[in-house]
Amino acid sequence: NRPQADHERTMNGLSADTNKNDKNVKNEKNINTPRLKYEICDMENAEFLFEEILKNNPDAKKPNFEKWANEFRLIRER
Incomplete structure (x- = not known):
């Protein structure tokens, strides 16, 4: 047992x-965390902004483009 x-x-x-x-x-x-939602234009804006930053500061660290694109989406929506 x-x-x-x-x-x-x-x-x-x-x-x-x-x-x-x-x-x-x-x-x-x-x-x-909630998935970031953004459109292609938001990612293009994020990449364009970073290209402009590189013209002024070639040593700038590559950003998190998804977060930047999400910020552009928020700017556009508000």
Whole structure:
């Protein structure tokens, strides 16, 4: 009878772990930041602005163009 009790404890523990993992996966999905939404013209504006910046400062660090494009979208929409 002892091995069966150990087996049941082990299986119950595995079930609990599986449930916790399922919850973690769901939480990870909720943690993700919202996808950036922008149009092609917004990305073109971001790239154009960086080209203009490079004319003035050739050593400028390459920006995150997706964030810049999203900012152009926000400017356009507000």
